Amino acid sequence: MTGDTHATGGCQCGAVRYAITTPFENPHICHCRMCQKAFGNYFAALVGTSKSGLSWTKGEPAFFQSSGIVQRGFCRDCGTPLSFAYDYSSRIAVSIGSLDHPERVMPAIQYGTESRLPAFAHLHTLPGTRTEDDIPADMMEKLRSRQHPDRD
Numbered sequence: 001m002t003g004d005t006h007a008t009g010g011c012q013c014g015a016v017r018y019a020i021t022t023p024f025e026n027p028h029i030c031h032c033r034m035c036q037k038a039f040g041n042y043f044a045a046l047v048g049t050s051k052s053g054l055s056w057t058k059g060e061p062a063f064f065q066s067s068g069i070v071q072r073g074f075c076r077d078c079g080t081p082l083s084f085a086y087d088y089s090s091r092i093a094v095s096i097g098s099l100d101h102p103e104r105v106m107p108a109i110q111y112g113t114e115s116r117l118p119a120f121a122h123l124h125t126l127p128g129t130r131t132e133d134d135i136p137a138d139m140m141e142k143l144r145s146r147q148h149p150d151r152d
């Protein structure tokens with residue numbers, strides 16, 4: 001998706017939605033400890049764009065000043081991580097997972113590798129199953145997602 005000039009995304013519950021009208025750049029994952037904590041995961045997957053090209057189309061995120069120079073946006077209702085921005089920069093990054101079409105963004109670089117967790121190197125070797133294989137058929141209806149669809 002690098003180079004595209006239009007994308008949309010938002011949080012899991014749908015309280016916060018955004019549109020991007022400027023090209024994506026620098027799709028990446030970051031292993032730094034702050035990103036691990038902010039995403040509750042092994043890493044944060046992010047893609048940058050111009051702050052002027054990002055507009056919040058529904059609701060607005062809450063922000064956490066995670067350091068003296070970084071603000072992280074998230075949904076105050078469901079907790080979805082949405083953005084990362086250096087205070088001094090004209091750029092902002094959105095979480096790839098919050099895009100309506102995350103499959104269109106392929107990370108091109110890794111940052112913060114000094115904090116990369118050892119398990120990361122082995123994740124691709126783990127066996128896997130589909131959700132439908134792990135949930136009894138009579139429980140699948142209760143599993144139906146309550147999250148906002150990947151569209152406005």
